[in-house]
Amino acid sequence: MSKEAVARLCFGATFVIAAFSLGLQFVLDWLGVWDDPNVVGPSHAVRIWRFFSYFTTQANLLVVMTSLGLARRAGRDGPGWRVVRLNALTGITITGLVHWFLLHPLDDFRGLLWASDTLVHIIVPILVVLGWLVFGPRRRITTRVVVLGLIWPVTWLLYTLLVGRITGWYPYFFLDLGQSGPGVVALYCVAILILLFVVSCLFWMGDRWLPGRQPGRVATDGEPIDAPRLRPARRGR
Numbered sequence: 442m443s444k445e446a447v448a449r450l451c452f453g454a455t456f457v458i459a460a461f462s463l464g465l466q467f468v469l470d471w472l473g474v475w476d477d478p479n480v481v482g483p484s485h486a487v488r489i490w491r492f493f494s495y496f497t498t499q500a501n502l503l504v505v506m507t508s509l510g511l512a513r514r515a516g517r518d519g520p521g522w523r524v525v526r527l528n529a530l531t532g533i534t535i536t537g538l539v540h541w542f543l544l545h546p547l548d549d550f551r552g553l554l555w556a557s558d559t560l561v562h563i564i565v566p567i568l569v570v571l572g573w574l575v576f577g578p579r580r581r582i583t584t585r586v587v588v589l590g591l592i593w594p595v596t597w598l599l600y601t602l603l604v605g606r607i608t609g610w611y612p613y614f615f616l617d618l619g620q621s622g623p624g625v626v627a628l629y630c631v632a633i634l635i636l637l638f639v640v641s642c643l644f645w646m647g648d649r650w651l652p653g654r655q656p657g658r659v660a661t662d663g664e665p666i667d668a669p670r671l672r673p674a675r676r677g678r
Contacts, residue, residue: 444576445515445516447576448511448515448575448576449511449512449513449514449515450512451572451575451576452508452509452511452512452515452572452576453508453509453512454568455504455508455512455565455568455569455572456505456508456509456512458560458564458565458568459501459504459505459508459565459568459569460505461560462501462557462560462561462564462565463498463501463502463505463561465553465556465557465560466492466498466557466561467492469553469554469557470488470491470492471485471488471489473488474553474554475554491610491612494600494601494604494612495612496532496535496536496594496597496601496612496613497536497540497561497562499532499593499597500529500532500533500535500536501533501536501561501565503525503528503529503532503533504529504532504533504565504569506525506529507525507526507529508529508569508572510522511578515576515578516578517578518578518581523581523582523583523586524586524589524590526581527581527582527586527587527590527641527644528590528593528594529569530569530570530573530644531590531594531637531640531641531644532593532594533565533566533569533570534566534569534570534640535594535633535636535637535640536561536562536566537562537563537566537567538636538640539633540562540563541562541563543615544562544613545562573644573647574647574651577648577651579648579651579652580648580649581648582644582645582648582649583645584645586645587638587641587642587645590641591634591637591638591641594633594634594637595634598616598630598633598634601616602616602618602626602630605617605618606618615629616629616630
């Protein structure tokens with residue numbers, strides 16, 4: 442079995458696990474399993490909106506999309522694709538880090554709830570990062586990609602604060618202005634943005650230094666980068 446076939450198989454496995462994990466989370470949210478029994482639960486429409494408002498959900502959706510694309514073609518490339526791929530990598534990494542250090546100590550889940558929470562916050566991030574370390578593909582991240590990759594998380598952060606201010610609902614306690622206060626929320630926002638930038642730069646450096654250049658990449662002039670350039674033959678007099 443070729444290395445590309447193994448890479449496609451691993452990306453396909455990541456797609457299946459991430460899609461299953463996200464689907465399980467959605468079903469549990471729909472059924473209100475996470476709800477406080479002493480509080481009247483929201484409507485299903487509100488549940489769907491809140492589900493897709495979580496950074497974890499959006500990061501896992503990006504993982505599902507990019508893993509499926511890489512499972513179909515391990516060397517996939519393109520300007521927009523590079524940004525989406527970096528967003529998936531940084532988003533799911535931040536998901537794992539923030540959950541482990543801020544949210545995991547507060548959790549007390551059992552059974553199916555524990556399995557669902559562990560899948561989307563721990564297992565999927567590990568699979569994605571390991572898949573990138575082993576299979577890449579490499580030479581995809583530039584400074585421009587890093588800058589463009591910050592648009593999504595910054596937009597999500599602004600959206601979360603604005604909608605939370607209007608509705609009073611925040612997906613995470615550390616962004617809740619009423620619970621934590623403007624000063625603490627501002628510190629968390631700055632810390633999150635710095636962490637996002639640092640993680641993006643780490644992927645950028647790894648993309649440049651780690652082995653694993655994919656063949657058949659195309660340069661801006663349309664010439665395959667890895668193909669030898671032939672000198673034009675001299676014309677005889």
